[in-house]
Amino acid sequence: MSSTAATGTVTGRETSSRPVSGRFELLTYLGSKLAAAVVSFFVTLVIGFTIFSLMPSDPVRTLTRGRPTSEAQLAHLRLQLGLDKPIWERFLSFVNDTLHFRLGYSWQFQQSVSSLVADRLWPTLLLMGTAMILSVTLGLWLGVRSGWRQGSLFDRIASSTSLTLWSVPTFWLGMILLVVFSVGIGPIPSLFPAGGMSDPALPQSGFGHYVDVARHLVLPCLTMVLVVFAQYVTIMRSSIIDELGSPYLLTARAKGLTDADVRRKHATPNALLPSVTMIFMQLGTLVSGAITVEAVYSWPGLGYLTYQALQIPDLPLLQGTFVVFSASVIIMNFLADVVYRYLDPRVRAQ
């Protein structure tokens, strides 16, 4: 794979008319993908706005539920939230705000959606990013070895364990881990905090704070990894199995390479493409967080923020987070298309 990529890479060192043609093809390719991404984004905006606006709801009554509110107060709130405006006017305002990188003003938190998203972006990326790195590493490692030794004890254990964990409801697994490792059971003492991102009693800056955050990260991250890594195991395992009978592996062995080298240097790179697709798909949804894990461990992420927005429903917040999530998926898909061009010569040939 590495050699294929090297020969196919368009570099400045190559001469004659080929670089110009290659650059043109690249730009055409990127341009078409970018245009598709932009169109997708705007279609998504329209769909998102329409769906959320059609939801049967009474945000003013829901917001003021349980509080003494007069008719004048309710009328003022409806005015303040813009609920008195026709839907087309609200849509135009939404599109205009989005084009100017403004995400609106949250009805329930009474502050800009962008500030709410910014507050929760780092915790979300920390949790989801760490969980993804670990689950990808673990999943691919297990998948390669399981596929390479198909039917072995290692394969059977790895495959069955990962599929069992994949089938477990995230909320349930989170609660079990919480009880075992936070409360402690039998000889197992309380190892990790039950929730939150840091211990409020400790200083909220410096090295100690980062270690404290790492402690709080362990259980939510572990829950995510245990549930998610199976998909990488499954895909990587089946991809490796597909490669097992390939003639190029026989050639590699005939050249005297060790079994590990054949697996690592030849089989794995060629079997990686489906996993790359999966990884980029997951990267796109990274910012959307994980509602259940965030709820169980009280992690201040974007997933739970979206859930809070749905409850009212807080339409600007809902639409704002929807824009961010959609943009993230579309950008990652675009990047996947770009990376594919470098990873897979067949894409370049098309």
Add this chain to the structure above:
Amino acid sequence: MRKNLRTVVTACALIGTLLASAASLGVASTASAASSTTLRVAMSSSGVDTLNPFLAFFNGALDSFGSIYPTLNSLDINGNPGPYLATSWTPSADKLTWTFKLRDGLKWSDGTPITAQDAAWTFNLIMTNSVAGTANGSLVSNFASVTAPDATTLVIKTKAPQANMMYVSVPTSGIPIVPQHIWQSHVAGLKDYKNDTFPIVGYGPWVMTDYKPEQYAKFDANKSFILGAPKFDHLIEQSFKATDAAVAALRSGQLDFIGALKPIQYKALVGQKNLTTIQETGNGWLGVEVNPGAKTRSGKPMGTGNPALADPVLRNAIAIATDKQTLVTKILDGLGQVGQGYLPPAWPQWKWAPAAADEQKYDPAKANQLLDTAGYKKGSDGIRIDPKTGKPLNLRLGIHSDDPTDAAISTYLAGWLKEIGVNLTIQPLSMSALNSDLAKGDWDMLMDAWPTGPDPTYLLGIQTCATLPKDDGTGGNTDAFFCDKTYDGLFKQQLTTFDPAERAKVVGQMQDLLYKAGVDQLLWYANTKDVVRTDTVTGLITGSPNAQGLYPVQTSFWNYLKAAPVTASSKSSGNGALIGIGALALVVVLAGGGLVLRRRSSAGDRE
């Protein structure tokens, strides 16, 4: 290969170091706890929407305001108005002018004196500025003017006599008074003002020193607080999105107190070491609302409610066919009381019970008899036919889709109503969708719940004809489209009845009308269930249990003020975490070492 080994060893060492550092943090936390004391409690599950007291609706925010901003009155542990900033309050002979005498010598947390002018400025701002009135505008809607003739006198003139004046500015549920010298510069941009400059200038048992959205709020004690100094030095309210996680934190010593547990959580904690569990008398009800025929204020019918429910006989039959005691026993696990009067038992001053002849006891045979007599004949499928429309009695029951309690109740109700020939279709909807349907009259029956403080004015008010929507569908705030002129007259009367006993009588008549109307069929008053650690806190629970073993309603204001540390070094979470983290660090290092040795031993094979 050696490079890989070095990487593994380095990674293990790094992880081990990190975990060891975490352990040392636990030690630091414990050491810190030894020098100062911190009360750690779970924040209200609703969280904080904003720290701007003019805009906030969520209970987490209101609890915080009760801790950091003063009010004219306090409420004692039984919910009776008492002194706070005001030491006395006197109505004029015509009951239209109230004179509050305020304490002299109190100071905001930045040292500026607290005067009656601060209170007058706060009230006037809410009365004159629609943004400032967002959260509390209705509480001053009867105010004609508020003035401060001198630093310790506040004069409030009302448009009509107002018997509940002492409840207008009380901690948590009333209007918090803010320092004018801080807030007057933020009036122009009040809608966008987050009030997040710490420490927040205020006056109360606590000073807010830090707040992180969806994580925590931190407070320092105001040791010179006029109603008694907090015994703890610090207070931390930590946000937990799932009560189960909060319970886990309490059990492992990371929290000292949690309020409002679910029955199953409560039962699991009863009798556990170092924990005390208590139940408060219920301060709210859960019930079924029945649409009696939605109408606008002018009497124009609206919505898609089943017209058969306009018949009080049918509503009464539904009430009689509902076995409330079974619901309390089976769903609440016995931790509550069967619903009757519109106002919950937490406030005994409003206690009311129906006359024996009127009581809607569970009696399906009687319900069937009532419907037979009224002409509701059963069809071949066992479903009764509405004699007025000739249509079978198919009713919808809207329930909260995210509430397992609603789901459990609705299953029982569907079975019971089938026994009397009424077909119930259960419709799980979001709270917002239910609210939307309710406002438009597009419903037959709905699950609903309402809590109330000691002043019932608002809860009584949402049953008046004035809260029906206008003909264009706007302006409504009705609970269940109930409208009765006699009730409206009594509502006005209780507002102007200053004698508590007389007012209670009027309120009793109102509850009687509501009970007989069968529009709000109250199923139960759930006891509020709390748990507190006994090895770290004492004195947090206020009041004494009644004959049923139920405590009065607990408030964060008094709970945290009265709570005292058991010992200075009472925190235990650090030790557990320390042992665990140490053990884990050891495991990581050993695992890393084992991996290195294994790889070294098999290096030859790999080569």
